[in-house]
Amino acid sequence: MENKNQKLKVFVGMSGGVDSGVAAALLKKQGYNVTGVFMRLHEFGDEKNARLAAKKLDIPFKVFDFRREFKEKVINYFLRGYKRGITPNPCIVCNRDIKFGLLLERALKEGADYIATGHYVKKSKIKKQKSKIIYKLLGAKDRNKDQSYFLWTLTQDKLKKILFPLGNYTKKEVRRFAQEFKISDLIKKESEDICFIPNANLSEFLKSRIKTNKGKIMTVEGKVLGKHRGLAFYTIGQRKRIGLPGGPFYVVDKDLKKNLLLVSKKRKDLEKKELIVKNVNLISGKQPDFPLKAAVKIRYRHKAVPAKLSWAYADKSADFGKLIKVKFENFQKAVTPGQSAVFYKNKEVMGGGIIIKAKTCYN
Numbered sequence: 001m002e003n004k005n006q007k008l009k010v011f012v013g014m015s016g017g018v019d020s021g022v023a024a025a026l027l028k029k030q031g032y033n034v035t036g037v038f039m040r041l042h043e044f045g046d047e048k049n050a051r052l053a054a055k056k057l058d059i060p061f062k063v064f065d066f067r068r069e070f071k072e073k074v075i076n077y078f079l080r081g082y083k084r085g086i087t088p089n090p091c092i093v094c095n096r097d098i099k100f101g102l103l104l105e106r107a108l109k110e111g112a113d114y115i116a117t118g119h120y121v122k123k124s125k126i127k128k129q130k131s132k133i134i135y136k137l138l139g140a141k142d143r144n145k146d147q148s149y150f151l152w153t154l155t156q157d158k159l160k161k162i163l164f165p166l167g168n169y170t171k172k173e174v175r176r177f178a179q180e181f182k183i184s185d186l187i188k189k190e191s192e193d194i195c196f197i198p199n200a201n202l203s204e205f206l207k208s209r210i211k212t213n214k215g216k217i218m219t220v221e222g223k224v225l226g227k228h229r230g231l232a233f234y235t236i237g238q239r240k241r242i243g244l245p246g247g248p249f250y251v252v253d254k255d256l257k258k259n260l261l262l263v264s265k266k267r268k269d270l271e272k273k274e275l276i277v278k279n280v281n282l283i284s285g286k287q288p289d290f291p292l293k294a295a296v297k298i299r300y301r302h303k304a305v306p307a308k309l310s311w312a313y314a315d316k317s318a319d320f321g322k323l324i325k326v327k328f329e330n331f332q333k334a335v336t337p338g339q340s341a342v343f344y345k346n347k348e349v350m351g352g353g354i355i356i357k358a359k360t361c362y363n
Contacts (some may be wrong), residue, residue, distance in 0.1 A: 005031035008162060011062070012036055012116045013099060013106035018187045019118030021053040021164060022174045025181040026165040027116055028057060029326060030133040035060045035112070039103060041070040041094075052186045066102055073219025074099040075196060085208055085231040085256045086338030088196060089150075092354075096153040104161060114163050120145040122167035122347075123159055135159035137283055139347040142170040149300050152342045152352030156285050182270040201210035206232055215259035216246065220252060220269055237270055237334030276312050277341050277353030281323050284350070294343040294350060296326055298335055304344045305332065322351060 012024040014036040028034045036054035038065060047063065054061035074094045080261065081088030095143055099117060107115045111254050120140035125133050136155055140146040154162070156249025166174060178184035197205045219225060225244050228234065232253050234242070238251040252269045253262040264270075275298070282288060290311055295304035305328060312323035335358040342352035 003217070006033060008102045008113045009035065009111060010114045010116050011103070011110070011112040012102055013118075014038055014050040014061075015118070016049035016053070016187065017118065018178050019120070019174060020050075020186070021057075021118075021183050021187040022177045022181065023116055023118040023165040024059060025057055025177065025183065027163065028059060030165075032114075035062060037062045037064055037103065037107070037115075039063075039098065040065045040067050040074075041098065042067065044198060045103075049186055053183050055181050056186060057181065063092070064103065064106055066098060067100055070094070070098055070196075077091065078194075079206075079209055081338050082206055082232040085254045087235045087336045089340055090196075091150045092153065092340050095150050100151075100154060100158050102160060108161065114161050116163040116165060118166055119147045119151065119164055120166050120171075121148045121151060121164050123162065123164055133160075134284065137349040138167070139344075140167045143302050145171050148349045149297055149340070149342050152340060152349055153281050154283055155281070156283070157188040157272060159283070203233060213259055215261065217242070217261045217263055220262055220264050225249075225263065231259065231261060233255065234261055236336040245296070267333065271334040272333075272335045272358040273331050274327045274334050275341060275358040276356050277324050277326060278356050280322075280351065280353035281352035282343075294345060296328070297342045297344065298332060298355065302332075304342075305330065307313060309343065323356075 008011050010032045012020065012027060012034055014020045014024060019031050022034055024034055036050065036059050038045070038050040040047065042150050051061055073224055074090050074097070078088050078090045104115050121140055122138040122140060124136045126136065126137060128135055137151060137154055137159065138150060139148045175184065178187060194200065194202065210232050212225050212232050214225050214229060215231070217226045217228050234250055236253070239248045242249050244249065244263070249263040249265055250267060250270055252262060252264050254260070276328065288309065290309060292309040294307055296307040297304045307326050307328045310325050312325040335355060337355050337357060339355050340352050341355050343350040
């Protein structure tokens with residue numbers, strides 16, 4: 001009996017890492033017509049291992065050169081954020097504009113029915129009235145590896161064309177698959193937090209690309225304690241490498257206009273109960289019925305906590321996509337502008353937005 005998947009062509013983004021290699025192998029085993037694709041994004045990619053893995057799996061292999069677009073859309077975005085004193089998340093933009101933007105567009109143009117990646121996340125679909133299908137993005141089986149936080153920018157049109165083969169497996173199971181498919185000897189690399197920064201040396205990377213101005217380090221009460229190297233080199237919640245005696249001190253805020261780094265010895269001064277997000281996306285594509293209860297993550301390893309979502313400003317003419325306010329039930333530490341606030345309902349990712357400001361408890 002013919003496998004129904006045999007006529008479906010899938011382009012799998014292969015980085016040279018174990019997850020994307022196993023994703024390609026699983027899809028081939030399920031009968032899909034699989035092509036491996038390596039995206040040239042920067043000088044630190046592992047094209048050699050990706051190519052060897054595709055050869056071992058006996059699948060066609062392509063290379064898409066997105067270096068110019070990656071620099072413009074991801075690296076420059078990253079640097080602009082740090083120049084402004086915020087802490088951007090390049091993975092969010094890379095997923096939106098490169099992996100599920102350029103790769104998806106190019107794959108469909110070349111005849112693919114789907115693209116697939118090695119993300120640990122699930123997709124489901126439900127039928128609504130008039131046979132309309134709604135796609136949902138869900139957290140992975142392996143909670144420790146779940147990457148749904150990074151994919152809140154996905155839309156219905158994109159989810160329709162994406163497969164996530166690893167969502168129902170743990171990392172341990174994926175490593176076992178790599179041995180079963182005889183690719184574990186080729187694929188050993190784990191993804192880096194920031195793939196385009198060698199040796200994960202963020203400070204050196206920024207120093208070589210950003211011109212910064214020194215300024216005063218001040219307590220939240222207004223006492224000057226010393227000088228900072230430039231606001232780009234500090235992030236909210238940081239307590240090491242601040243350069244002050246008598247610590248520990250915590251970075252609790254930045255005054256960009258006055259070029260001030262605000263610190264405190266009190267952890268409670270990191271606490272915030274409200275934040276504002278912009279560039280909001282809801283995966284359902286529907287305008288929200290506010291106020292709305294949700295669980296919200298403010299960074300990747302942050303536990304989703306109860307909150308209420310509403311329009312940031314009382315404006316009856318407000319359209320979907322304008323600023324949204326997130327009010328937590330309890331105070332949260334180190335809310336960081338530039339990072340993403342992601343909204344969950346149980347395991348479902350409802351959507352998210354970029355944090356632009358938060359209400360502090362010491363104001």
